[in-house]
Amino acid sequence: MSAARLIGIDVGTSSTKGVAIDETGAVLAEATRPHPISMPHSGWSEQDPDDWWAAAEAVLNELDADRADGIGLSGQMHGLVVLGADRRPLRPAILWNDGRSQAQATRVEQRLGLERLVALSGNRALAGFTAPKLSWLADHEPDVLARTAHVLLPKDYVRMRLTGELATDVSDASGTLLLDVAHRAWSPELADAFGADPRWLPALHESHETTGHTPAGVPVAAGAGDQAAGALGVGVTDGDGPASLALGTSGVIFAARDTYAEDPQGRLHAFCHALPGRWHVMGVILAAAGALSWVAPVLGDASDIPGLLREAAAWEPGTGGLVFAPYLSGERTPHADVDVRAAFVGLGLEHDRGALVRAVLEGVGHALRDGLDLIAAVGPRPPVARVSGGGARSELWLAILAAILDLPLQRADSEAGSAYGAALLGGVTAGVWPDARTAAQTAFIVTSEVEPDPEWVARYAEQHERFERLYPALAPFGTQGR
Numbered sequence: 001m002s003a004a005r006l007i008g009i010d011v012g013t014s015s016t017k018g019v020a021i022d023e024t025g026a027v028l029a030e031a032t033r034p035h036p037i038s039m040p041h042s043g044w045s046e047q048d049p050d051d052w053w054a055a056a057e058a059v060l061n062e063l064d065a066d067r068a069d070g071i072g073l074s075g076q077m078h079g080l081v082v083l084g085a086d087r088r089p090l091r092p093a094i095l096w097n098d099g100r101s102q103a104q105a106t107r108v109e110q111r112l113g114l115e116r117l118v119a120l121s122g123n124r125a126l127a128g129f130t131a132p133k134l135s136w137l138a139d140h141e142p143d144v145l146a147r148t149a150h151v152l153l154p155k156d157y158v159r160m161r162l163t164g165e166l167a168t169d170v171s172d173a174s175g176t177l178l179l180d181v182a183h184r185a186w187s188p189e190l191a192d193a194f195g196a197d198p199r200w201l202p203a204l205h206e207s208h209e210t211t212g213h214t215p216a217g218v219p220v221a222a223g224a225g226d227q228a229a230g231a232l233g234v235g236v237t238d239g240d241g242p243a244s245l246a247l248g249t250s251g252v253i254f255a256a257r258d259t260y261a262e263d264p265q266g267r268l269h270a271f272c273h274a275l276p277g278r279w280h281v282m283g284v285i286l287a288a289a290g291a292l293s294w295v296a297p298v299l300g301d302a303s304d305i306p307g308l309l310r311e312a313a314a315w316e317p318g319t320g321g322l323v324f325a326p327y328l329s330g331e332r333t334p335h336a337d338v339d340v341r342a343a344f345v346g347l348g349l350e351h352d353r354g355a356l357v358r359a360v361l362e363g364v365g366h367a368l369r370d371g372l373d374l375i376a377a378v379g380p381r382p383p384v385a386r387v388s389g390g391g392a393r394s395e396l397w398l399a400i401l402a403a404i405l406d407l408p409l410q411r412a413d414s415e416a417g418s419a420y421g422a423a424l425l426g427g428v429t430a431g432v433w434p435d436a437r438t439a440a441q442t443a444f445i446v447t448s449e450v451e452p453d454p455e456w457v458a459r460y461a462e463q464h465e466r467f468e469r470l471y472p473a474l475a476p477f478g479t480q481g482r
Contacts, residue, residue, distance in 0.1 A: 004432045007068045008423030009059060010226060011052050011075030011155045013037065013095065018059035019419040020068070023432050025443025027420075031062040038092060043099040046092035049081050052154060053161045060162075066216040070430025071162075072422035073223030074230075075155030077175040080133040083150040090144050093154065094133045096175075102127040102338060104135035108193050114266065120190055122174065122181040122262045122270030124336050131177035131194035138195045151200040155223055162220060163212030166202040169222035171229075173204060174271035181279070182260040184272055207232075207274035208428040208436050221422075221429035224274035227252055227282060229421030232274045234386040234412050235444035237437045239278075243375070243382035245401070245409065246417075247391025251288025251364060253371040253405075256280050261378040267334035268374050274425065275436045281378060283333035283371015287342075288364050289391040291326045295360050299353040311354030312361060313396050317403065317459045319355050321346040324363030325470045333371045340475045361397050362460070365404035366467040372405055384408045386444075388417055395450075403456035404464065410446045 004023040009016065015035060020028040033055035038046045052075075065071060078096035083089060094100070105125035109117055117125060125132060130153070137145045152160065153176070156168045173179045173186075178196055180187040184204070191198050205211055205222035207229075213219055224232065231244040231254050239258035246252040257279045262270040273280040287294070296302045323345045330338040344359060375382070387409045391397055402409045424439040433439035 004427065004430065005064070005068045006423045006427040006430060006432065007060070007063050007065055007071045008419040008421065008426060009056055009071065009073050009158065010229070010417065010419035010422060011056065011073070011158055012226070013076050013097070016052060016055035016059055017417070017419045018063050019423050020063045021420065021423045021443070023427070025445075029063055031059045033058045037095070045095040045098040047095060049089045049093050049154070049157045052158055056158045056162070065214065065218065068218050068426070069432065070219050070221065070426035071214065072221040072424065072426035072429070073155045073159055074226050074418040074422035075153065075158070075172070077153065077172055077225040077227070078129050079154040080130050081152040081154065081157045082137070082144060082148045083152065084147050085149040087150065087160065090147055091141070096128045098133070099127045099338060101132035101136035104139065105129070105132035108132065108135065112193055115264070118262055118264060118266045120180055120187055121177050123177065124266035125177060126332070126336065127338070129175060129177045131190065131196060134196050135194050148200060150202070151196065152202060156202060159211060159220060162214055165212035167205055167211040167222060168202045169205050169207045169224055169274070170272040171207055171274050172223070172225035175225055181270055181272055206276045207425050210429045219429045221425040223422050223425055225271070226418040227254055228271065228274040228280065229418040229425070230388060231256070231280065231421070232424060232436060232440050233417065233421030233444070234388060235440045236386060237275055237278065237440050240380050241382070242410070243385040243407070245368070245385040245387045247288050247387060247389035247397075249288065249290040249293070251285040251368055252282050253368050253375065253385070254280055254282040255375045255379065255382050257379055263374055263378055267336065268371065268378065274421070281375055283368065283374060285326065285333060285364070285367040285371070286331055287326045287328045288368075289389065291328060291360050291364055292357070292391070294328060295357060299356065308353065308357045309394055309396050311352070312358035315355050315358045317400070317456045318463050319359045319362060320348070320350060322348075322351055322355055322359045323463065323466055323470065324359040325467070325474055326360065326363045326367050327474065331367070334374060335471060335475070337475055340471065343470070343474055345470060361400050362404065362463070363467070365401045365460070366464050368401070369404050369464055370468075382407065384410055386410045386412060388412065398450045399453065399456070402450045402452040404460045406452050406457050408452065409450045411448045412444060412446065
């Protein structure tokens with residue numbers, strides 16, 4: 001019997017990535033193709049959907065997709081793709097990191113009321129989500145909205161080009177503000193609030209379900225949003241199991257839930273997970289590894305982050321009273337404030353550039369701790385977190401994070417991320433595994449673990465109290481977070 005070939009495609013913001021794995025979860029091949037981002041105005045972020053398709057097509061060809069047994073899809077969440085009746089894009093896609101629709105988001109949240117909005121969608125209305133972008137089109141490009149026949153998310157445009165099917169999955173749909181997350185169904189009330197015609201919305205599926213076939217006859221799974229797929233790839237499936245900690249440009253602390261749970265104030269995101277009958281909650285910060293990437297060139301060493309980390313390691317936990325609030329471009333969890341900004345507090349003559357770097361690492365950890373505390377307030381506190389992303393390569397940062405979160409941190413043997421989780425879903429739709437949970441538990445292998453240092457835990461617990469007092473003083477210019 002020949003080995004299975006299962007492919008996952010992740011339509012990211014800067015590139016589309018693909019991975020091929022076998023029935024043991026071993027990586028057979030990987031491929032990546034970049035695609036550009038357009039920022040026509042300050043705060044705007046757009047992409048041409050056909051660039052995603054060109055990149056995905058090249059990745060699929062490189063991975064020999066025609067001889068695959070199954071394909072799964074993942075991608076950046078929240079992006080708005082509007083198609084005409086001919087299924088061609090009517091304008092560039094408006095991405096997750098586009099802030100133009102904040103006024104529309106605030107307007108709908110005030111009209112519905114925060115309590116009702118969170119009860120329906122599990123989330124606050126943020127400009128990054130999909131539905132406020134439709135309201136923005138109604139206000140600013142009504143001619144485009146008048147010609148709209150279909151609304152898709154980024155990965156689902158690739159699906160349409162690959163299979164001809166208009167479909168999405170419940171985890172990705174959770175980030176639209178159009179889904180009744182608790183009941184895993186489109187919400188007529190939310191659609192009406194944001195001015196969306198329910199006929200525009202694609203068919204909903206669970207992540208493992210087949211949504212058409214490629215021209216070569218390969219089944220394509222519904223797939224999942226990038227965070228749900230990434231968490232599946234590191235075995236985060238059960239409410240009493242491990243959390244996922246993703247240290248990319250942004251940072252995400254993510255926990256599965258066996259029953260629906262939400263934060264009544266919407267400080268956490270509550271979404272459907274990539275497994276039937278499972279949900280997840282997650283805290284999102286907008287600058288994690290991105291904060292380190294920002295400070296390195298400011299200190300004159302953009303090309304020598306390892307050297308800066310060595311200098312940071314010379315400082316004791318707490319960095320001599322220096323605290324960094326990592327709100328470089330606003331924040332999501334727990335403040336939901338687009339206007340809050342970052343700060344170093346407690347800076348003295350004794351602090352050098354190593355101190356500034358260590359304070360950045362610690363500040364990101366404290367921001368993630370805010371999300372973990374909220375997760376623990378709506379369900380079990382995770383016993384361990386499985387870490388991924390570029391930041392996971394730093395031993396110092398993992399030691400700091402383990403102590404601030406007071407959690408053991410585990411690393412996996414694959415860095416394929418969301419594409420890997422998508423490949424697991426491709427394996428389920430191909431019949432290699434009976435369900436997504438079995439796929440995740442079969443494939444995940446822990447390669448190393450970082451235990452929290454008890455002395456550091458105590459010192460960082462004291463520092464966290466200082467960190468929590470920073471936000472009100474840093475938000476005099478914004479109103480959303482109050």
